[in-house]
Amino acid sequence: MSEDVYVVGIDMIKFGRFPERSVPNLAAESALLALDDAGLKIQDIQALWSGNLGQAGAMVGQRMLQEIGQTGIPVVNVANACATGATAFRDAWMSVKAGVYDLVMAVGAEQMGKGLLGGGGGGKGIPKEGLLGSGLMPAVFAEAGHEHSAKYGTTFEQFAKVSVKNHHHSTLNPKAMYQKETPLEMVMGSEMIAYPNTKLMCSVNVDGSAAAVIASEKKAKELGLMDRAVRIKASALASDPWQERDLVMPDVNTCTRIAVKSAYEQAGCGPDDIDLVELHDCFATAEILHYENLGLCGDGEAGKMIDEGATALGGKTPVNVSGGLLSKGHPLGATGIANIYEVSTHLRGEAGKRQVEGARMGMTHVIGLGSACAIHILEKV
Amino acid sequence: MAEEAQPLPVVSYLKLPENGDPYLEGQKCGSCGSIFLGEREVCSKCGTRGSFDAVKLSNQGKLYVYSIVHRSFPGIEVPYVSAIVDLDGGGTVKGNLIGIDPDPEKIQFGMPVEVVYQDALGRKDREGNSYISYFFQPANG
Ligand SMILES: [Zn+2]
Numbered sequence: 001m002s003e004d005v006y007v008v009g010i011d012m013i014k015f016g017r018f019p020e021r022s023v024p025n026l027a028a029e030s031a032l033l034a035l036d037d038a039g040l041k042i043q044d045i046q047a048l049w050s051g052n053l054g055q056a057g058a059m060v061g062q063r064m065l066q067e068i069g070q071t072g073i074p075v076v077n078v079a080n081a082c083a084t085g086a087t088a089f090r091d092a093w094m095s096v097k098a099g100v101y102d103l104v105m106a107v108g109a110e111q112m113g114k115g116l117l118g119g120g121g122g123g124k125g126i127p128k129e130g131l132l133g134s135g136l137m138p139a140v141f142a143e144a145g146h147e148h149s150a151k152y153g154t155t156f157e158q159f160a161k162v163s164v165k166n167h168h169h170s171t172l173n174p175k176a177m178y179q180k181e182t183p184l185e186m187v188m189g190s191e192m193i194a195y196p197n198t199k200l201m202c203s204v205n206v207d208g209s210a211a212a213v214i215a216s217e218k219k220a221k222e223l224g225l226m227d228r229a230v231r232i233k234a235s236a237l238a239s240d241p242w243q244e245r246d247l248v249m250p251d252v253n254t255c256t257r258i259a260v261k262s263a264y265e266q267a268g269c270g271p272d273d274i275d276l277v278e279l280h281d282c283f284a285t286a287e288i289l290h291y292e293n294l295g296l297c298g299d300g301e302a303g304k305m306i307d308e309g310a311t312a313l314g315g316k317t318p319v320n321v322s323g324g325l326l327s328k329g330h331p332l333g334a335t336g337i338a339n340i341y342e343v344s345t346h347l348r349g350e351a352g353k354r355q356v357e358g359a360r361m362g363m364t365h366v367i368g369l370g371s372a373c374a375i376h377i378l379e380k381v
Numbered sequence: 382m383a384e385e386a387q388p389l390p391v392v393s394y395l396k397l398p399e400n401g402d403p404y405l406e407g408q409k410c411g412s413c414g415s416i417f418l419g420e421r422e423v424c425s426k427c428g429t430r431g432s433f434d435a436v437k438l439s440n441q442g443k444l445y446v447y448s449i450v451h452r453s454f455p456g457i458e459v460p461y462v463s464a465i466v467d468l469d470g471g472g473t474v475k476g477n478l479i480g481i482d483p484d485p486e487k488i489q490f491g492m493p494v495e496v497v498y499q500d501a502l503g504r505k506d507r508e509g510n511s512y513i514s515y516f517f518q519p520a521n522g
Binding site: 116124125126127128129130131132133134136138139140142143144146147149150156191192193194195196197242244245246247248249 | 389391392415417418425426445446447448449450451452453454457458459461463464465467473474475476477485490491501502504505506512514515
C-alpha cells in the first residue's frame with residue numbers, strides 16, 4: 001500500500017449571490033485562500049483538478065489560472081453532477097496516491113440562477129412536466145422520501161425537523177448563506193413546493209467556491225505542514241447499479257451504500273468511529289435516507305434518530321453542523337469540497353462555536369443524480 | 382379539406398392501435414425478464430443484447446410513491462400529483478394521479494390504481510398535433 005495522502009490547505013468563500021462575478025473568478029478566490037492556508041504559492045502546485053457543472057465546456061480551471069498564475073501545469077476540468085467537487089478532489093487525491101505528483105490542488109466553483117432545477121426533459125413532442133408526473137428535483141426527492149414513509153411511516157414532521165436542525169447549525173457558521181433559526185412551525189408552514197418538501201426543506205441555490213491543496217506524506221513533512229494536515233483515510237466513488245424502478249425513479253440509496261462500504265473498508269473503520277458527517281441534504285427528505293445508507297443507524301431507525309436529536313450538534317453523530325446544503329447553500333460544483341473543508345476544520349479543532357468536541361474522524365458524502373456518489377473519510381493527524 | 386389529424390401518443394411506449402384500446406408497452410429481456418419502457422438493444426441489468434419481446438403492460442397497478450407538486454414552471458397548472466405506479470405483472474411507470482384530491486390525507490401508499498388514456502391536457506406540439514397521454518386514477522373496486 002502506498003503512503004497516506006493529506007489535505008494540507010483548504011478553504012471556501014462565504015456562499016452567497018455574486019451575479020457580477022465569473023465562475024473562474026469565484027474559483028480563484030478560494031484557490032488563493034487554500035494556498036494561504038498552507039502557506040504555499042501557485043508555483044508550488046503540480047497539477048489542478050477544477051470542478052464546475054454549469055460551464056463544464058468552458059475551461060474553468062485554465063481560466064482560473066489565467067487569474068492567479070499560468071504555470072503551465074496539467075489542468076483537468078471535471079463535471080459529475082452534484083458530486084463534481086468531490087470527484088475533482090478524489091481525482092487529485094488519486095494522482096498523489098498513485099505517485100504521479102506530490103502536491104496538487106482541487107477546486108470547485110459554481111454560479112447558480114434562482115429557481116427550480118430539473119424537469120427540463122425537452123425532446124420531441126410536447127412538454128411532459130406536470131403531464132407525466134414531475135421531473136423537478138423537489139418532487140423527485142419528495143418521492144424518494146416517501147419511499148421511506150411507505151416502508152417505515154416516516155412523517156412530514158420528521159422530514160421537517162432535519163431542516164430545523166440544519167438551519168440552527170448554520171447560525172453558528174459565518175460562511176453559510178443564511179444564519180437564521182427556522183422553528184418547526186415555520187418550516188412546515190413555509191410555501192409547499194412538492195409535498196412533503198416545503199421551501200425551507202429545499203437546498204438554497206447560491207454561488208460559491210472551495211479549494212483544497214493535497215500532498216503526499218513525504219511532501220507534507222518536507223514542507224513542515226503536518227501540524228494542521230488532515231489524513232485522507234478513504235475516497236470512494238460509485239455509480240448507480242441497475243434497479244427495478246430506475247426508468248422512472250432515480251435511486252439515491254444504492255450507490256451511496258456501495259460507496260460507503262468501500263470507504264469503511266479503505267479506512268478500516270465503521271460508523272461508530274465517525275464523529276461528524278457532512279452529507280448531501282439537497283432536500284430535507286434526502287438527509288433521512290442517508291442516515292441509514294451511511295450506516296449511522298439501522299434501517300427504519302432514521303426517523304427516531306432525528307426525533308432524538310442524535311444528529312444535532314452535541315448528539316451522538318452530528319450531521320451537517322455547517323448548516324448543510326439546506327442553509328449553508330448548494331453551489332453544485334463547490335459543494336463536495338466545501339463539505340471536506342467543514343470536516344477538516346473540525347478535525348483541526350478550528351470550527352469555533354460549532355466545533356464538534358474531540359472530533360478525530362469525519363465523513364463527507366455527496367450524490368449527484370444520474371448518478372454519482374462520492375464519499376471521503378478524513379482523520380485528524 | 383384536409384383529413385383531421387389523429388392524436389399522437391405522448392411517449393413511444395404508449396400504443397394506439399387502429400382497432401382496439403390504447404395500452405402501455407414494455408420491452409421484456411428474454412434473458413433476465415426485466416421490463417423496460419421504450420425500444421432498446423441491450424439489457425442494462427444483465428447485458429444481454431437484442432433479446433427483447435414487446436409485452437402489453439397491465440392497466441391495473443398499485444401506487445408506490447407520490448409527491449404533490451405545488452410549484453412548477455410558468456404555465457403549468459398546479460397542484461398535480463406526481464405518482465410512481467408498479468403495474469400488476471411488472472413494469473413501473475410515472476405519471477399524474479388524477480380523480481383524487483391533492484391531499485396527503487386522501488392518498489395512500491399501495492392504493493390500487495388504474496391506467497386511463499386521455500387527451501394530454503390540451504397540450505399541442507409546434508405543428509398543432511394533439512396528443513393522447515396516460516394517467517392514473519383510483520381503482521374503486
Ligand atoms: Zn436482462
